[in-house]
Amino acid sequence: MxxxxxxxxxxxxxxxxxxxxxxxxxxxxxxxxxxxxxxxxxxxxxxxxxxxxxxxxxxxxxxxxxxxxxxxxxxxxxxxxxxxxxxxxxxxxxxxxxxxxxxxxxxxxxxxxxxxxxxxxxxxxxxxxxxxxxxxxxxxxxxxxxxxxxxxxxTTKKDFVPLGYSATIKDAVIGTDEGVGGELEHNQSAYYKAVIPAGKWSISVGAKSAGRPFVNVFLKDARGILLNPSGDHLMINGEPNTQKREEKIITLLKPKTFLIQIWSEGTTDTSEERVTYDLTIEKADN
Incomplete structure (x- = not known):
């Protein structure tokens, strides 16, 4: 060794x-x-x-x-x-x-x-x-x-420990018309931080590509640790050239900080691996 x-x-x-x-x-x-x-x-x-x-x-x-x-x-x-x-x-x-x-x-x-x-x-x-x-x-x-x-x-230390692999963390924006997004290459992740107020909220991600996009969304706590491995993970398996959207509904009794990781597994079209995505955080419908 x-x-x-x-x-x-x-x-x-x-x-x-x-x-x-x-x-x-x-x-x-x-x-x-x-x-x-x-x-x-x-x-x-x-x-x-x-x-x-x-x-x-x-x-x-x-x-x-x-x-x-x-x-x-x-x-x-x-x-x-x-x-x-x-x-x-x-x-x-x-x-x-x-x-x-x-x-x-x-x-x-x-x-x-x-x-x-x-x-x-x-x-x-x-x-x-x-x-x-x-x-x-x-x-x-x-x-x-x-x-x-x-x-x-x-545990009392509240400062976020930067991810060792030097990922860029962007700000998420709350509001129906205030979504954020971009493009992901095969096997690439995007990271967003969000402070969400108390209330009932919808966290949704849409994905689209020339082939069928395979995208995973992980909802993590302020330390970057997955909150609930079985329940805080969205999977998007879409159709070619058609946006597919999945959402997670959360209810908060007080404001909470989240780290959201969006990861593209790639597409079925190997000639075009890029996936276009958007992240929207808005009040959930009653």
Whole structure:
């Protein structure tokens, strides 16, 4: 197994800078002018500090260990993955004792993912009643090289952790005549952030292409984590040259922030892979 190449991803979250658009939504950008520092190592594990993002490049069935010490509290564990040669992200993260043996209360994988998509964020809340000194083992279960970004932040930290694969996040607009959209190439995603007021709302996406478009829409929380894998996922399977629209109805008791990922699987017409889409957020009909 070849040695994984590790890079420290642009410093702690305290070094993040707010963009003008982020003033209305807790998304922040990583400073791009800072050179990545080489990660420190502790034995066979790389040291991961709270609020810092580490990048690791893993080949087939390869894994990387990280050591971390956390006081009692509640944390969000985030893993961003991007497959380089395949249309899927597949792997898992285990919590172990510092020597690599099983840790009580963490049987099996703490976090796992098996997504047929090129880029994906997954995450989970880690609740600790006492201090934890542990080893985290991140494994790539795919057959090709995949890049992973691992971050742990306090759950009370509301700033958005930028997606490791540097996706552009645009503003969604609320209103019947205020939809946003564009074009997607095969296997490409578009990302939108939206702060939706309390009430009953319709979130709909339309798609059209020369061939039959296959588009997936994922409704995620403010951290970028899928809210409900079985219920917050729209699939658009359209007909050639005809717009197909699908919607999700939500009812909110208070304003809520969402991250919406729109991903094109492609079309049945290999000569024209582009899909035209639009995203509309409006009051739902009673």
């Amino acid at each position: 070849k040695l994984s190449r590790l890079f420290l991803a642009l410093g702690a979250l305290s070094a993040l800078t707010l963009t003008a658009q982020a003033m209305r939504f807790p998304f922040v950008q990583v400073a791009q002018d800072e050179a990545p520092a080489k990660p420190q190592k502790s034995g066979a594990a790389t040291v991961l500090t709270l609020g810092t993002t580490l990048l690791v490049e893993l080949d087939k069935d390869e894994s990387q260990d990280f050591s971390i010490e956390l006081p009692a509290g509640e944390y969000t564990v985030l893993v961003d993955g991007k497959g380089l040669n395949a249309r899927r992200v597949y792997g898992g993260l285990s919590v172990l004792k510092r020597n690599g043996s099983s840790l009580a209360g963490f049987n099996g994988e703490f976090l796992s993912w098996a997504e047929n998509i090129t880029e994906w964020r997954t995450g989970k809340t880690l609740s600790l009643k006492s201090n934890l000194a542990a080893r985290l083992r991140l494994k790539n279960g795919d057959e090709t090289e995949t890049h992973y970004w691992l971050t742990i932040v306090p």
